[in-house]
Structures are given as C-alpha cells and as structure tokens.
Amino acid sequence: MKENKTKFYELNECKTEFLFESDAEKVILKEAAKPKKTKVYKKIIVNTIIICLFITGMSLTLNQYQANETKKISASLGRLNNLKKVDEKLNASSNNLKKINNNYEDKYSIIINKANPISEDLVNDYTLVTVQDNIYNNIKLEEETYNNYLKLKANLMDRGYYINIRSGYRTFNESTLIYNSYVKEKSIDYANKYVAKPGTSEHNTGLAFDFIISKNKNTYKTDYESDEYFYLENIAYLYGFIIRYPNDKEEITGYNYEPWHLRYVGTSLAKYLKKNNLTLEEYYETR
Numbered sequence: 001m002k003e004n005k006t007k008f009y010e011l012n013e014c015k016t017e018f019l020f021e022s023d024a025e026k027v028i029l030k031e032a033a034k035p036k037k038t039k040v041y042k043k044i045i046v047n048t049i050i051i052c053l054f055i056t057g058m059s060l061t062l063n064q065y066q067a068n069e070t071k072k073i074s075a076s077l078g079r080l081n082n083l084k085k086v087d088e089k090l091n092a093s094s095n096n097l098k099k100i101n102n103n104y105e106d107k108y109s110i111i112i113n114k115a116n117p118i119s120e121d122l123v124n125d126y127t128l129v130t131v132q133d134n135i136y137n138n139i140k141l142e143e144e145t146y147n148n149y150l151k152l153k154a155n156l157m158d159r160g161y162y163i164n165i166r167s168g169y170r171t172f173n174e175s176t177l178i179y180n181s182y183v184k185e186k187s188i189d190y191a192n193k194y195v196a197k198p199g200t201s202e203h204n205t206g207l208a209f210d211f212i213i214s215k216n217k218n219t220y221k222t223d224y225e226s227d228e229y230f231y232l233e234n235i236a237y238l239y240g241f242i243i244r245y246p247n248d249k250e251e252i253t254g255y256n257y258e259p260w261h262l263r264y265v266g267t268s269l270a271k272y273l274k275k276n277n278l279t280l281e282e283y284y285e286t287r
Contacts, residue, residue: 090114090194094254100284108144108207108240108266111280113254117199120172128206131165135218140169142206145240145264149209152232152239156213161228163213166220169206172198208244208263224259233259237274240267244280252281 097115104110104122112118129146131139141149149165156163175198182191202208212222213232222229233243244263245255265273265280273283 089256090196090254091250091256092193093251094193096251097254097281098285106266107142107205108264109269109280111284112200112202112205113281114196114200117197118205119199120204123172123205126206128169131168135164135220136166139165139167139209140206141165141209142169142264145207145209148239148241148264148267152236152241155235155239156228156232159228159231160215161213161231162215162217162219163211163232165209165211167203167210168208170201170203172204175199175201175204202244202261202263207265208261210258210260211262212260222260229259236262237270238267240264240270242270242273242280246279249279252279254281 094114097113099115100111102110102116107122107126110116110118127143128140129143131141131146131149153163175196179191179195179197182195198204212220213228214222214226215228236242241262241264243259244261245253245258247257247259250256263280269283273279278286
C-alpha cells in the first residue's frame with residue numbers, strides 16, 4: 001500500500017489541499033492567491049478624474065467671483081448716477097467761506113463745507129446704521145441722527161405724511177468718484193466751483209440726508225409747496241434737524257437752495273437756530 005503524500009499549506013489563512021509537491025508550482029499558487037495590485041493605468045484614470053473635478057470646481061468658483069464683482073461694479077455705477085442727481089451744488093460764494101474753530105468733541109454742531117473739511121479718520125469713529133423701511137435701499141446714517149429721524153418719521157406718519165431718504169451717508173471714495181466724474185464730463189474748473197470734494201460734504205458724516213415727503217407712501221417726488229413739506233419744515237427742529245441750505249442764504253452757506261437736505265445738529269442747537277433764523281455759518285460768526 002502506497003503512502004499518502006498529500007500535504008496541506010497555509011494560503012491566506014485557508015487550508016488548501018494540493019495533490020502535487022512541486023516547489024515551483026507551490027510558489028505559483030501562492031502568488032496567484034495574493035490580492036491583485038491595482039494596475040497603473042487605473043490610478044492614472046482616477047487621478048485624472050480628480051484633477052478634472054478640481055479644475056472644474058475652481059473654474060466655477062472663479063466665474064461666480066467674477067459675476068459677483070461685475071454686479072458690484074454695476075451697482076456702484078448705478079449708485080453713483082443716483083448720487084449725482086441729488087448731490088449738493090456749490091455756488092460762487094463758496095470761495096468766500098471762512099475757516100472756523102470747529103468743536104470736534106461735539107460732532108453734531110461741527111460745520112462742514114469747502115473751507116472746513118472733515119477728516120476720514122474722524123468719521124471712522126462714528127457709528128453708522130442702516131435705514132429700515134425705506135423705498136431706497138442701502139442708506140446709512142449716524143446712529144443718533146437715525147434714532148431722531150425715526151421720531152420725526154413717526155410724527156409725520158401720524159398725520160398721514162410719508163418720508164423716505166434717498167441719499168444718506170456717502171463714503172469719501174464715493175465723493176471722489178462724483179468729483180472725478182464732473183471733472184471728466186465738465187471740467188476741473190467746473191468741478192472745483194460746483195462739486196463738493198471728499199470731506200467737504202455733510203453726506204460724508206452720516207449727519208445729513210436728502211429726503212422726499214408726500215401723502216403717497218410710495219412716491220418718488222416732493223411738492224415743496226405742499227402742506228406736508230410745510231409741516232416738516234416747521235417741526236424738524238423739535239427732533240434736532242435743520243434745513244441746512246435755506247432759501248435766500250445761498251451767499252452765506254455757499255450752496256444753492258436745497259429744501260430736501262436735512263442736517264442733524266441736536267435738539268438744543270436746532271431750536272436756537274430755528275428761533276433766530278440762523279444758518280450754521282451765521283451761528284459760528286456770532287460766537
């Protein structure tokens with residue numbers, strides 16, 4: 001009787017019975033039982049797919065960024081055009097304005113004009129807030145100015161009058177754009193004579209705004225001979241506001257008459273100016 005030469009070998013932790021003893025064959029079987037390595041071309045395909053996805057993602061992100069920047073530029077141009085429509089207009093008398101000793105510790109009483117510019121660093125310390133429930137978007141005012149505007153607005157609404165702000169705080173950069181646009185369209189002489197440079201406009205502080213008022217809630221125009229305007233003109237001082245560039249005082253203020261331009265000076269000073277029919281320029285001259 002022949003001896004049974006069948007042997008057992010460990011391959012991947014499983015006992016496999018071999019009916020042959022060739023060492024060469026055993027090696028071949030062991031190699032065959034090992035997990036197959038991923039072929040190089042498969043790795044290349046996977047890596048290529050990953051790179052393509054990355055590039056596609058970056059391209060989409062860049063396109064979105066460019067689209068957003070284009071929207072910002074378009075919005076800025078549109079805002080610039082709107083600002084130019086309501087921008088204050090200096091007159092020839094602005095060259096005669098005098099330098100005064102501003103009390104910068106009381107920002108609400110400071111005078112800002114061609115002869116008395118304000119620095120951007122000073123304005124950076126002001127707290128600005130966004131105007132709510134307004135037919136124009138993205139309007140900002142200095143905080144106390146806005147709070148008193150809300151009180152004025154509530155008074156007007158009780159009488160069925162609606163007020164909206166069409167131009168409030170204006171950055172120094174926006175004032176620069178406006179000035180440069182007039183230089184390009186008109187001339188530098190025209191711009192210097194009629195356009196407020198950065199730091200010389202009350203809009204650069206957030207203490208002033210241009211408004212519209214009407215009995216119609218959604219109107220975009222003001223009738224300056226209307227009852228609602230007459231009413232506002234006579235009660236604004238109760239909330240710290242003055243018509244900054246009144247009629248018949250263009251030579252004193254250096255600005256043309258602007259019935260739509262309110263400036264916040266605080267209730268105490270506003271009452272004094274109203275009672276004595278004074279502009280800020282005249283107030284400082286009498287001090």
